[in-house]
Amino acid sequence: MAQDTAQQTPAAPARALLPLLLPALAVGVGSSLVFLLVSRLAEELQRVLWQNLPDALGIGRYSVVWMLVVLTATGVLVGLVVWKAPGHAGPDPATLGLTAAPLRPAVLPGLLVAAMLMLAGGPSLGPESPVIMANAALAFWLGRRLLPRRPDTLWPVLAEAATIGALFGTPVAAALVLSEALTGRPMKGALWDNLFAPLAAGAAGATTTALVARPTFALGLPRSGHPRWTDLPAVLVIAPAAALLGLAAVYAFPYVHRAFARLGHPMLALPAGGLVLGLLGALGGPLTLFKGLSEVAELVRDPESRTAGQLAAMAVVKLAALLVAASCGFRGGRIFPSVFVGAALGLTAHALVPAVSLAPAVAAGVLGMLLAVTRQGWLSLLTAAILVSPPTVLALLCIASLPAWLLVTGRPQMQLSQDGRAIR
Incomplete structure (x- = not known):
């Protein structure tokens, strides 16, 4: 047991993590801006479909007739995009979770148009799946060209973390999702070393969303105060x-x-x-x-x-x-x-x-x-x-943790092995 503890894989030094910081921040900001752009365009189209058009036609905004017309028409338009767009607007969403393999760039216009039509037309789905796919594809395509020495697997992970941070208003969501995904997989170095770049991307995505627009999950629920026995x-x-x-x-x-x-x-x-x-x-x-x-x-x-x-x-x-x-x-x-x-x-x-x-x-x-x-x-x-x-505040704390982690990673821990040496 002591030998296992003493021989555990050392943490990655700061000089190995520091070069990842700028790419992670760039992916975080870019992913948030893509999410905000898709959301804003969908909101404008939603206003046209559910306010301007029915008002101009003298039809109730949410009358039964108008709901049937708009939602059926949304199905027709999205069906047309899925049928004719390159790559059929991405894979079947029923087969996807929060991660996805990078798509060809040619598939992205159809995917994003289909997502915006869906968001504006009223079907009960969120933007997370198509936006994550789009950001992963963009990050993968740009990253391979601008920084070809970085591993290809880095870019989708950064984009997923950044988008999750932007969607949920906190990079903690991205870190927790990725740590859950890493469970049972072989890792090189400490967990926080593996999460450093994704956490930076998630923090950049969450902070950009918070600065440009109201955080997504600020729902205005009343505060619960101290818990009660009931x-x-x-x-x-x-x-x-x-x-x-x-x-x-x-x-x-x-x-x-x-x-x-x-x-x-x-x-x-x-x-x-x-x-x-x-x-x-x-x-x-x-x-x-x-x-x-x-x-x-x-x-x-x-x-x-x-x-x-x-x-x-x-x-x-x-x-x-x-x-x-x-x-x-x-x-x-x-x-x-x-x-x-x-x-x-x-x-x-x-x-x-x-x-x-x-x-x-x-x-x-x-x-x-x-x-x-x-x-x-x-x-x-x-x-x-x-x-x-x-x-x-969670986004601010995550940002603050980045420089602190660069200082401590790879340094001795306040723990000794059986022979009296400091464990790294």
Whole structure:
């Protein structure tokens, strides 16, 4: 045991990590700007589709007819892009998580157009999957040309970390996701040495997003204050209940995906999916449309205005919409709408039992739903936590940790081996 401790792999020296810092920061800033650009263009198109056009036509913005028209038309347009664009706008999103192999640059225009149409048109998916794929491809393509001596595997990891940091408003999310991915894999050096460059990229992405725009997860939930004894049994019920509902969708996912795949063509599957989503939107109301983050903020703004039955119905409809949108081929991720479903379940519990504190109930609902949908334990915990606490200070602390780590890495630890030598 002592020999194993003494012979453990030494930490990478600072001079090996320091050259990674500038590329990581550049990838972080660039990835955040791509995310912000896609989001801004999608928001402008959403305003045209859901405000300007119905107002000009004298149709209710969220009338049943308009929901059916816009969501079906979104399916037609995205289907056309998937059918005709080079590379068919990327791989089937049902097969993707938070990581992806770099795509050819020629595939990116179709992927980003399909993602922006989806975000603006109302399907219940988030931007994380297509934006991560786009940033990984751009970083890989540029990195190989500008810094050909760096390993090819570096660039997608930096882009993924940067995008996750930008999406969630904190680089801690990126570090936790990557540390979970590294579990069971052989590593050279200490864990923090392996996370140094990704953490720098994530910090740059999160800080750029915070400086240019309001942090994505600043939802305005009321502060929970000190926990109460009644909160413990409440969260122990809410989180497993949300996880069970999420698992129901997980088990249904391959069957729904197979049903849309039988249609055999994106110009059939996506319009059909859009029509179903329009019907679900008419059933659940406008808050069950779109990726879900702005809608969560509106949902919690006046939690007492809806009954437990209404909130539960919205959660079920939103989950069904997520299932359909992810199955029929819309380019998007599953995390953001899952946050809405979990929050609605937490609000349902609070409406049923007012003694249950609002913030812990919402956080527990989000935690259970994300655990079922993503199987990312750290990401689920962090997302649930930052819903009730601004993550800005975490980005600052991560940035502050970078120079400090450069000073300590590779130096002796305050621990000795059995022969009295300092362990490095």
